[in-house]
Amino acid sequence: MPAEAPIDDDREALRAERAHLxxxxxxxxxMREHAEGLSADTAADWVSRQILEALLDQRVAALADHPDTPLFFGRLDRDAVPGEDDELPATVYVGRRHVHDGERGRPLVLDWRAPVSRAFYQAGPAEPMGWRRRRRFGFQGGELTAFEDEPLDGRALGPSAILTQxxxxxxxxxxxxxxxxxxxxQDAIVRAGLPVSVCVQGAPGTGKTAVGLHRAAYLLFxxxxxxxxxxxxIVGPNRAFLAYISSVLPALGExxxxxxxxxxxxxxxTAxxxxxxxxxxxSARMxxxxxxxxxxxxxxxxxxxxVTRGAARFRLADHEVRETVAALRGTTRYGAGRAMLAQRLAHRILVQMEQRGGAPDDRVQDxxxxxxxxxxxxxxxxxKLTAEQVLFRLLSDAAFLASAAKDDLTGEERAALLWAKPYRSHRSAKWTAADRALLDELRDLLERTPSLGHLVVDEAQDLSAMQLRALGRRCAAGSATVLGDLAQGTTPWSATSWKEVLAHLGQDGEVTELTTGFRVPGPVLDFAARLLPHVAPGLAAPRSLRAGAGSLDVRAVDDVPAALAPAAAEKLSLQGSIGLxxxxxxxxxxxxxLTAAGLAHGVLGADSGGDERLLVVPATLAKGLEYDHVVVAEPAAIAAAEERGLARLYVVLTRAVTSxxxxxxxxxxxxxAP
Known part of the structure; x- marks a missing residue:
């Protein structure tokens, strides 16, 4: 239980911890004042000065102290060995960022990502990792209010109350x-090495999104x-989701x-x-x-x-041009091949110049x-080509499409791809979301897409093969963290296998499954899991660590709109956020x-996160979001609204953290039905 200082020793320990805070x-x-006092004027030139100023600004922002966010949340203790030369202190505090005493250089808080901090998450009675005690701290509004000790000597203990709270x-x-x-x-996933691409299949409430964000923070450190x-x-399903997760990395100093x-x-x-x-x-066939x-x-x-140079004429026969083109075809990007063809033709002309006694150099070749x-x-x-020109021709010219498709598409599929009313030109064409992925593939065939160091993709099960290929090109020279839940796939092309997802990304990654829910109460998760055999029969049913007695209430009502306001008002009397x-x-x-009942609320939009405590949430935007209390209106309507409506309903039913x-x-x- 949290030690609310019931005895003198605990009171003294609590005072000491508050003093350390x-x-x-x-x-x-x-540290922040020192960073603010640094100047970029010592840079050698204007460009270097701009870069240094940006780095200093980032450093100052990373050292921000948020009063309601604890600087440290844990502590590790071990027995000091007399006479042993060991730079590691007998007590270390683990927090969101490194803090040191500038005068003596003494570490006051170690960053949770530092190698020594790994023991705070991984040490246990079976493997104490050199430590004898782990201490957790309880905070209220930034004020340290309690602590809880866990000996690592094998003594059996109950669940951590501070952790649960x-x-x-x-x-x-x-x-x-x-x-x-x-x-x-979760920590094992977070600390996986940079060269390793990790794929996390996570049931609702298992913290897969948070794990992905913390992995990004760990890799950056x-x-x-x-x-x-x-x-x-970080790639998310919509802007509302990105707004929802936007504070996590800054809170970790990134x-x-x-x-x-x-x-x-x-x-x-646009269409x-x-x-x-x-x-x-x-489809990947495209x-x-x-x-x-x-x-x-x-x-x-x-x-x-x-080619004429002064009075001399130099000639390449058509078969020589064909040979040069054939040697380049398909060996490089189309745009690079065009530039290389010009240089190779020019080189063959230079050879003729040399054979006639000339001494041309690289400038002449250019x-x-x-x-x-x-x-x-x-x-x-x-x-010369543009992606829009090629796709326009493909979707408006039946003969050209048939030639390019060969046996990869049936006649019926080719007919489905062709525009019923072709646009006049590629400049006036309107492109769908699926077209955008095709255009991106075409651009990469013309010119190479730059690669990032690391890519985090959330709700990856909802991306098409062509969209995944587009993301894969952006981490071709790096690695990826892929997050999702096959049971929550709601698009017509939703993935059924993570191995296929990784293959489309071009990554040889490891697939890890998280099935233990920490956020969604047990009765809520069990209720939603009745849908699993119908939406993802291959997945194991998730389990929750939270008993959550009284967290589920299923009501049959005569008028759903009329019942919404009383249900929402009931939730407003409790603590926390409410999603309707x-x-x-x-x-x-x-x-x-809700308006008629005088209840202030917001409506979640695709481009905004919504700051109101009570939000009306369209079912298609609920994925990835959490609310303390959720009211779901007419599940049958949600299930009937789209082809994969049961998967959408599974998503909706698993957004609740408390009720x-x-x-x-x-x-x-x-x-x-049960």
């Missing part, structure tokens, strides 16, 4: 970090210089990590299309179709090449490569019902 905060303030603490606003509550199986060059990118949706990376869609066509375009479509633009030369005769031949044989989740089409009616109320007038989906 005050000393640590004062040291952090001095932290996990169950009501939330409001954006997602919090879990650095104080990381479990051993451990491989700072390398990742500063390549960069780290302020320079980009976040994006797949539409941010590939381009916003819609039916699910079957989108699924077809998202990769080979696009490759053939690009290289089909090469043409045989109608004549050779003649001049020949840029000459009008060579440019005319390039435009005929290896024309409904089918997208019913959002206006639910919002109107779930289900209101229904129509019969519940039969798959929810």
């Amino acid at each position: 005050a000393e640590s905060r004062a040291a952090l303030r001095r 932290e996990i169950e603490r009501p939330r409001s606003g954006p997602m919090r970090d879990i650095v104080a509550t990381i479990q051993p199986e 451990t491989h700072r210089e390398r990742l500063a060059r390549g960069g780290v990118l 302020v320079r990590v980009d976040q994006a949706t797949i539409d941010d990376l590939l381009g916003e869609p 819609a299309e039916d699910a079957r066509t989108a699924a077809l375009k998202g 990769g080979e179709v696009l490759r053939r479509a690009v290289w089909a633009h090469l043409a045989k030369p109608a004549e050779g090449l003649v 001049q020949v490569a840029r000459s009008q005769p060579v440019k005319r031949l390039l435009d005929q044989v290896w024309p 989740i409904t089918a997208d089409a019913d959002v206006p009616a639910c919002s109107d019902a 779930l109320t289900v209101l229904h007038r129509a019969d519940l989906p039969e798959e929810l």
Whole structure:
């Protein structure tokens, strides 16, 4: 149990810990003041000065002290060995960032990512890792209020009350970090090496998103210089989700990590299309179709090449041009191949110059490569292309599509891909989300896509093969952390195998499964898990560590809109955030019902996280979000709204951290029957 200082020794220990907290905060303030006093004026030039100023600004931001966020949350103790020369102190404090005493250089708090801090998460009676005691601290609004000791000598102890309280603490606003509550199986994923790509199959409430974010923070700490060059990118399903997780990394001292949706990376869609066509375009088979479509633009030369230099004329026969083109075809990106063709043709001309007694150099070769005769031949044989030109031709020219598709697409599939009403040109074409992934593939066939150092992809089960290939290109020279739940796949192309996901990404990664839920109460998780045999029969049912008595309330009502306001008011009398989740089409009616009852609320949008305590949440935006209390309106309507509606309902039913109320007038989906 938390030691609320019931005896004198505990009171004295609590005073000592509070004094250490005050000393640590004062040291952090001095560290920040020192960073603020540094100047970039010593840089050698303007560019270096700008870079140094940016780095100093990041350093100052990383040293921010948030009064309501504990500087440390744990402590490790061991017995000092007399006479042993050991730089590691007998007591270390573990926190969100490193804090040291500037005067003596003494570490007051060790960063949770430091190698020695691993013992705080991994040490146990079976393997104490050289430590004899772990201490956890309880905080209230930044004030240290309690501590709890766990001996590591094998004595059996009950569950940690402080750990349980932290996990169950009501939330409001954006997602919090879990650095104080990381479990051993989660820590093993977080600390996996940079070269290793990790795939996490995580049931609701297992903390997979938090694990992915903490892994990014750990890698940035451990491989700072390398990742500063390549960069780290977090990819989420929508902007509301990104807003929800936006505070986690800054709270851990990492302020320079980009976040994006797949539409941010590939381009916003400007048109819609039916699910079957989108699924077809998202198929990995389209990769080979696009490759053939690009290289089909090469043409045989109608004549050779003649270059005039002064009074001399130099000629390459058409068969020599064909040989040069054939040697380059398919060995490089299309755009690079065009540039290389110009240089190789120019080189063959230079050989003729040398044979006639000349002494041309590289400048002469560049001049020949840029000459009008060579440019005319390039435009005929290896024309310039854009991704939009190629896709426009593919989707509007039946003969060209058939030639590029060969046996990879059936006649029926080719007919489905062709535009019913072709656009006039690629400049006026409107592109769907699936088209954007095809355009990205085409751009990479033309010019190489730059690679990041590390990529974190959340809700990866909802991405098509072509979208995954697009992300894979962005970590081709790096690694990835892939997060998701096959049971929560709600798109027409949702993945059924993580090995396939990793293959499309081009990563040879390890698949780890998290099945223990720390956030969702047991009755809620068990209720939702009735859908698992129907949405993901191959997955094991998740289990919750929380008994959650009274957390589930399923009510049959005569009028769902009329029942919403009383249910919401009931939740507002409790602590924490409230999400009222409904089918997208019913959002206006639910919002109107709350307004009529005088309940202040917000409506979650695709581009915003929503700051109100009570939020009306469209079912399609609920994925990845958590609320202390959830009210679900008419589950049958959610399940019937889309092809994979049962998977959507599974997502919706697992958003609650403390309580779930289900209101229904129509019969519940039969798959929810016990």
